Amino acid sequence: MPKEKRPPIIAVLGHVDHGKSTLLDYIRKTNVVESEAGGITQRLSAYEVTHTTKEGKAERITFLDTPGHAAFSRMRYRGAEVADIAILVVSAEEGVKPQTLEALRTITEAEVPYVVAVNKIDKPGADIERTKQNLAEHEVYLEGYGGTIPWTPISAKRGDGISDLLDVLLLLAELEELTGDPTKPASGTVIEASVDKRGIGSTLLITEGTMESGDYVVSGESISPIRIFEDFAGKAIKKATFSSPVRVVGFSSVPTVGNRFSVVGTKKEAEAAVLLARENMRVEKKKEGEETRTVLPLVIKGDTVGIVEAIEQEVAKIPQERIVIKIVSAGTGAIAESDIKAASASTQSMVVGFNVKIDARAKELAERLGIIIMTFDIIYKLTEWLQGAVSERTPKVATEEITGSAKVLKIFSQTKTGMVLGGRVQSGAIAENDTFRVMRRDVVLGEGKITGLQQQKVEAKSVEAGKEFGAQVKTGVEVAAGDILEVVRVVMK
Secondary structure, eight states: OOOEEOOOEEEEEEOTTSSHHHHHHHHHHHHSOHHHHTTOOSOOSEEEEEEEOTTSOEEEEEEESSTTSHHHHOOOTTTOOOOSEEEEEEETTTBOOHHHHHHHHHHHHHTOOEEEEEEOTTSTTOOHHHHHHHHHHTTOOBBTTTBOBOEEEOBTTTTBTHHHHHHHHHHHHHHHTOEEOTTSBOEEEEEEEEEETTEEEEEEEEEESEEETTOEEEETTEEEESOEEEETTSOBOSEEETTOEEEEEOOSSOOOTTOEEEEESSHHHHHHHHHHHHHHHOOEEOSTTSOEEEEEEEEEEESSHHHHHHHHHHHHHSOOSSEEEEEEEEEESSBOHHHHHHHTTOTTOEEEEESOOBOHHHHHHHHHHTOEEEEESSHHHHHHHHHHHHHHHSOOOEEEEEEEEEEEEEEEEEOSSEEEEEEEEEEEEEETTOEEEEEETTEEEEEEEEEEEEETTEEOSEEETTOEEEEEEEESSOOOTTOEEEEEEEEEO
8 A cells, every 4th residue: 555644743942941832832722623632631742733724724743742852852762763843943032042052953963854933023122133143153044044944933922923834844744755654553652651540651652554442552561452542632542543642551561751662463462572572672691790791683584494594503603702692583485574573672683684585565664663684695795794793783892902011210200299200112102191000020009191201302292112211100109110111091892
C-alpha cells in the first residue's frame, strides 16, 4: 500500500519568558473542539489541533507541549527524531537571549527545519527590525532579511499572526513530504510516563503505523495490553495512527521517556520481544574490579546451513576482550523484516548475509531504525568487515603510555613547590607541560610537571633522546641526582 501524508509533529522552543506556553495555550484553546478538550484531568505532553488554512482545508497538526522534555532533546536510540519541525520563539521586546541560543543549538543538532515566531509584537517596546538584526548577528538569517528561514510576527496573547504561523508550518511540512504507512503495526516514542490509581500509564507519540485495542505495546522491558486507550484529550478510543499522541495505561513497569516503542499482536510476542531486548541490551560484568564488556547483537543469514555454521565459527575467532558478540538469530534465506526486528533492540546491532538478498521491507525498516546490513559472497571479506566493525564499536579505555624518560644529572635550585634541574633524555622525548613520575631504583616517589624547558640555555618546546637539558619543574617530591623522570601520557585505546 502506498504511503499516506502524515501530519507534522511540532516542538516549540525558546527563552523561558518569551511566550512559548502562551502560544501553545492560545493554539489549543482556539483550535481544539471544546467537546474534545473537556474533561482533561491531567496535562498531557502532546496534543493535536485542526487548523483551517486560507484555502479552507482542514489540516491536523501535533504539538509537543513540553518543549524541553527528553523526547525532543535526548535524540537517541536509533537516532529517532521526535519532532518534524520546530518553532523558535523570540521576543520582539528582548531579542535573542542565552536560552534562545541554547534552543537554537538543540534544533540544529537535531537537524530539523524550523520557523522563527517573533512574539510580543503587541508590546510597547516591540521592535521587529531590531529583533531581525539581533538574529542575524547570531547567524539566523530570516526570509527577506538576507536568508531563507521562514518567520512570522505574532502576539501569542492576542492571537495576531497565529493563523499565518500555522499556515507556514503546514507549508514547511508539505515540503518535507512527511508520510506514513497505516497498514504497519504502530511504532514511535515514549513522551511521558506516570503512575496513578489506574496503574502505570504512558503518553506515546505514534510516528508510524496504526495501533488498535487488543494489541500490545512494548518499550524496552515494559509491556502493556492496549485496553485503557485514550486520545490526548482523555477520550477513550479504539484505534490511532501516525502523528497521534495517545495514552495507554497498564504497563508492567514504567517505560523510559525518550525510548522507542512498538506494537505487536499478542502477549506471547510482547514477552518474546522483552526477552530479546534484555538479551541484546544486557551488559555482562565480570567480577568486581574488572572491566565491563558491551554486548554487540548480530544476526546471520546465509544461503546454506553450512555457510551459517562457518560464519559462526569465524565470529568465535574474533577477539572479544571488551565486547561480546551475541548471535541473536542465525538462519538461511533472504534477509527479511523479521531479521531486522530481531536486531531492533539495540543501536549496536548488525545484520550480515552471505549469498542472500535483502527484502525491500527489511531494507526500509533497517534504514528507519539505523541498523546496518552487509552482504558478502567471499567469506574472508565478511570476516574482515566484522573484525573492523567490532574494533570500531569496542569501548575505549584510558591507558598510560611512557613517551619519554630522562635522568636527573644535577639540582640547581629548589623551592617548596618546585625546582630547577639539569638532565639527559634517555629515551623518547620530553616536552614543556609534560607530566612525569619520579622514579628512584624502580620505586615511584611521586609526580610532577615540566613548566619550563631549555636546551643549551635556549628555550625549547621539547628535547629528544640523547640530548641534555635544563628544566623548571613543579613537584612536591624532593628530586635528587640519579633519579629518573618518566613522562606519562594518558591515551584512549
